[in-house]
Amino acid sequence: MYQINLQKPCTAYFIGIGGISMSGFAQLLHENGFTVKGSDSQKSKITDHLAALGIDIVYGQKAENITDDIDFVVYTAAIHPDNPEFMAAKEKNLPIMERAVMVGQVMKNYKNAIGISGTHGKTTTTSMLSQIFLEAGKDPTISVGGILDAIKGNIRIGHSENFITEACEYTNSFLKFSPTAEIILNIDADHLDFFKDLEDIRQSFQKYTTLLPEDGVLVINADIPRYQEIIDGLSCRVITFGQDNSAEYSASNISFDKNGHGMFDLVHNGKKTGDTIHLNVPGEHNISNALSSIALSLYYGISIEQIQKGLLAFSGTERRFELKGSFHGVTVVDDYAHHPTEIAATLEAAKRYPHNHLWCVFQPHTYSRTRALLKEFANTLSQAENLILTDIYAAREQDPGDISSRTLQDELKKLGKNSYYFSNFEEIEEFLSKKCIDGDLLITMGAGNVVNIGESLLSK
Numbered sequence: 001m002y003q004i005n006l007q008k009p010c011t012a013y014f015i016g017i018g019g020i021s022m023s024g025f026a027q028l029l030h031e032n033g034f035t036v037k038g039s040d041s042q043k044s045k046i047t048d049h050l051a052a053l054g055i056d057i058v059y060g061q062k063a064e065n066i067t068d069d070i071d072f073v074v075y076t077a078a079i080h081p082d083n084p085e086f087m088a089a090k091e092k093n094l095p096i097m098e099r100a101v102m103v104g105q106v107m108k109n110y111k112n113a114i115g116i117s118g119t120h121g122k123t124t125t126t127s128m129l130s131q132i133f134l135e136a137g138k139d140p141t142i143s144v145g146g147i148l149d150a151i152k153g154n155i156r157i158g159h160s161e162n163f164i165t166e167a168c169e170y171t172n173s174f175l176k177f178s179p180t181a182e183i184i185l186n187i188d189a190d191h192l193d194f195f196k197d198l199e200d201i202r203q204s205f206q207k208y209t210t211l212l213p214e215d216g217v218l219v220i221n222a223d224i225p226r227y228q229e230i231i232d233g234l235s236c237r238v239i240t241f242g243q244d245n246s247a248e249y250s251a252s253n254i255s256f257d258k259n260g261h262g263m264f265d266l267v268h269n270g271k272k273t274g275d276t277i278h279l280n281v282p283g284e285h286n287i288s289n290a291l292s293s294i295a296l297s298l299y300y301g302i303s304i305e306q307i308q309k310g311l312l313a314f315s316g317t318e319r320r321f322e323l324k325g326s327f328h329g330v331t332v333v334d335d336y337a338h339h340p341t342e343i344a345a346t347l348e349a350a351k352r353y354p355h356n357h358l359w360c361v362f363q364p365h366t367y368s369r370t371r372a373l374l375k376e377f378a379n380t381l382s383q384a385e386n387l388i389l390t391d392i393y394a395a396r397e398q399d400p401g402d403i404s405s406r407t408l409q410d411e412l413k414k415l416g417k418n419s420y421y422f423s424n425f426e427e428i429e430e431f432l433s434k435k436c437i438d439g440d441l442l443i444t445m446g447a448g449n450v451v452n453i454g455e456s457l458l459s460k
Contacts, residue, residue, distance in 0.1 A: 002072055002095035004105040006032045011069050014038035015085050016076035017057060018047045022099055024143050024155035025074070025106065030055055031157045039065055039085060063088035070094060074102045077171060078396075100173040103143070107163060107178040110141070114296070115167035115177050117208060118185025118221075119201075120342050122166045124281070125185060125289040127317045130156075130164050132293055132310030136302045138162050146336075147318035167208070169201065170194060174208050181299075182212060183292045184220045184230070188341050193368035193397070205230055212236045219296045221288065222247040239299060241291040245270045249295045251277075251287050260352030262287045266294065266304075275304050280315045283349030319451065321349055325458045329438030331355065332454040338365040338447035340376040346445060347383050355441030360384040361428060361453055363446030364392040364405060371403045378411035386435075387412070387419040388428055393448025425453050432457060 006029075014026050017038025023046045030036040030053060037056045040047055047057050058065050066073070066088035072095040079086055089096050097105070107113035116126045123146040131150055133140040140162040144154050167174035167182070170191045187205050189198040206229065209218055214235045220227055222242035231238050241249040251264035252272065260282030266275045277294070279286055290311060297307050316322060319336040326332060333353075337346040343362070350358055362381060364370040370377065370392055381387055389405040405421055412419050422428045432453075436442055444454040 002097070003108065004029075004072075004102065006106070006109045009033035009035070010071035011035040011037070013066065013070045013073045013085075013089075014075075015061060015073065015079050015083065016040060017050065017055075018042075018044050019076055019099075020046070020145065020154055021103075021143065022074070022076055023047075023050055024153075025099075025102060026050060026055060027053065027155050028106065028141065028143075028157055035069075037065075037070070061085045066092060066094070068092070072097065074099060077173075098176070100176040103165065104177045107165070110163035110180075111161035112181060112300070113163045113165075113177075113179050114181040114183070115165055115174060115179035115208075116183045116185070117167040117169060117174055117205065118183070119169070119188035119190050120339065120345070121185045121285065121289050122168065123317055123336075124286065124320050125183060125292055126164060126166045128289055128311065128314050129183075129293045129296065131314040132297045132302060132307050133162060133164065135310035135313060136297070136306040138300075138302070140164050144317070146320065149315070149317075150313065169204055169208070172204055172207075175204070175211070177208075177211065179211055180213060180216045181296065182209065182216075182218050183296060184209070184218070184224070185289065185292060186221055186341075187224050187230070188339065189373070190339050190369070193366065202226075202230065206232075209234055217296070217299055219292050219299075221292070223288075237299075239295045241295050242288070249291050251291060254284070254287060256282075256352050258354060260349050262290075273304070275308075277308060278312060280312050282321055282353060283345055285345035285349070321346060324451075324454050327457050327460065328436070330436040330440045330442055330457075332458055333441065333443045334451045334454055335443055335445050336447055337445050338369070340373055340380040343377075343380045343445065344383070346443065347380070350441060350443060353441060356437070356439035357441070358385040359388070359432065359436055359440060359442045360386065361388045361390065361432070361442070361444045361450060363390040363444075363448045363450035364408060365447040366395050367392055367397050367400055367403050370405075370408065374403075374408060374411055377408055378415055378417075381408075381419070382412055382415045382417040387417070388431070389419055389421045390425070390428065390446075390450060390453075391423060393446060393450075395448065425456070428453055429456055433460075 018040035063084040073089040139158040139160040141158040142156040143165040216236040222240040240247040262279045324332040
């Protein structure tokens with residue numbers, strides 16, 4: 001099988017080069033001396049950026065784009081076998097690899113290849129750990145699923161043996177990776193359009209841990225139910241973190257400042273280390289994320305002083321409790337939460353954030369997730385003070401006709417929770433502009449385009 005060698009640059013072609021992950025790795029190969037080409041369906045800020053770097057991009061996918069000088073082809077999961085470029089690459093017998101396989105191959109070029117996984121918190125924890133490595137002068141190569149201010153984007157090309165990336169479980173992508181170190185933040189029921197059930201997801205994470213070499217390290221949340229089953233039989237070093245003092249790393253004396261930023265005493269093997277950790281991001285869930293980052297950073301010999309500097313320097317990533325601005329004294333925050341566990345964490349963080357009244361605009365993400373977790377969504381969203389529902393964001397799915405935001409609204413009514421539903425963003429914006437008053441907090445929440453509502457209100 002073909003193996004990418006960063007010491008031996010050649011010519012690579014990316015089908016669907018404009019995706020956030022694809023574009024990042026295209027840039028990584030380009031900066032390592034590879035000749036990178038690619039195609040996408042349309043121009044975007046991402047493709048314009050790649051073109052400005054000298055990467056050759058064509059728009060529209062045609063067989064003739066696969067020229068004889070290409071050494072291997074990378075494609076996204078959205079590309080089907082009847083794609084003309086995919087078919088042309090097959091006919092030429094070129095090495096062809098899906099994006100996750102390419103990531104796994106790139107990871108093999110680094111001594112310390114760190115994959116951060118979990119149903120929730122991957123982007124935040126990847127960013128948090130990256131910030132610590134940067135503060136410690138570890139010069140990491142970074143691939144993150146959001147925009148991190150410290151690297152002014154989603155990719156950073158370092159010149160060390162350290163590589164940090166998100167490892168997503170959806171479609172078992174992370175099973176194609178080649179990590180030497182892993183973080184497992186949590187394991188929850190999600191992506192039930194792919195996985196059968198929670199046990200199926202747990203088995204996937206267990207397989208992920210077996211990718212680690214004997215001299216590797218796994219940092220895992222001891223609060224995961226029956227987490228011992230996940231680590232059973234591993235020969236590598238296992239480090240636990242969590243709320244319980246039985247975990248190797250935990251937190252005590254947790255408190256929050258006026259902006260909801262956490263502070264806690266670090267506990268190691270049941271004893272306080274004497275170190276008080278301050279965070280610059282809100283919410284109790286970020287204390288857990290920080291503990292995992294602290295545990296792995298200490299394993300790599302980073303001092304607690306450098307860890308604290310990194311954590312203080314990290315003020316969040318795009319779409320993770322992101323402060324967007326204010327209109328008429330109303331604070332607007334945007335958050336990517338699209339699973340009941342994430343929504344609960346965001347609403348908990350919002351309670352500690354300065355506000356008079358809280359308004360939450362929630363956009364359900366995919367029909368399959370809404371159907372599978374309908375009661376959980378209703379139970380969690382019922383905790384929001386004022387709730388507005390948009391239509392379901394379809395993403396990769398077609399409307400099956402038997403589930404909608406009205407269904408969710410009905411489920412909320414059964415719990416005694418009144419909510420508002422509007423079929424378009426313009427009506428929601430008009431409603432909010434009348435209802436929100438000085439001192440209120442407005443959160444737009446979901447993994448779709450709900451962010452546009454807050455941004456539109458801020459622009460008026």
